[in-house]
Amino acid sequence: MTELDADIDVLRVFCGPDGAGGNVLGVVRDGTALPDVADRAALAAELGYSETVFLDDAARGTVDIHTPSVQLPFAGHPLVGLAWLLRALGRPPRTLRPPAGEVAVGFEEDLTWVRGRAEWVPERRTERHASVAEVDALPAPPPGEGWLYAWAWQDEPAGVVRARAFPRRGDTIVEDEATGAAAMLLTHQLGRPLDIRQGTGSQILTRICPDGTIAVGGRVRRDTP
Structure with missing residues (x-):
């Protein structure tokens, strides 16, 4: 395993009301520690989660999303998970920016919401x-x-x-x-x-x-x- 292991948060996203289920997500809070796309792809493949998300610029909310085999311009479960984590850390985002475009973020009690476009x-x-x-x-x-x-x-x-x-x-x-x-x-x-x-x-x-x-x-x- 990579030396980044200590800096990877592992979450379950879209859990049921009883806490069951949820899709496992890896979050690399400091994406600048692993800037090379090939290295990110290798880490995502090694972790084996549905997606791994890299936070490249916390102030702007710039992110990069990888499955074990491909890089994605947009995905819902990594953005919901990352938004929840940042809120839990005391830094609730209003916007996240994957390659596809600007994603508005909202929170309602125990629900985390992100908004995107079908295209x-x-x-x-x-x-x-x-x-x-x-x-x-x-x-x-x-x-x-x-x-x-x-x-x-x-x-x-x-x-x-x-x-x-x-x-x-x-x-x-x-x-x-x-x-x-x-x-x-x-x-x-x-x-x-x-x-x-x-x-x-x-x-x-x-x-x-x-x-x-x-x-x-x-x-x-x-x-x-």
């Missing part, structure tokens, strides 16, 4: 299924190539969705526990706020904002071995 979401496909049972029965991953977000209505009038996410990139992430960007895309496609139950116990909340952005929010916890 920022890296290419992925949503696939509706007839029932929650059908989604739950899918193998991990389902046959095929390319990023897949499989979903079904759990309670359509209430806007509750059951979802599972399969990156299918050929790296170590077979199934994503909770995926903010995919939740944002599905919200855009359906044109309504959603309460998404994903993975083994995660919850992602979404809203459509007047300026056309979509907010994704959820609970964050520190990950403990």
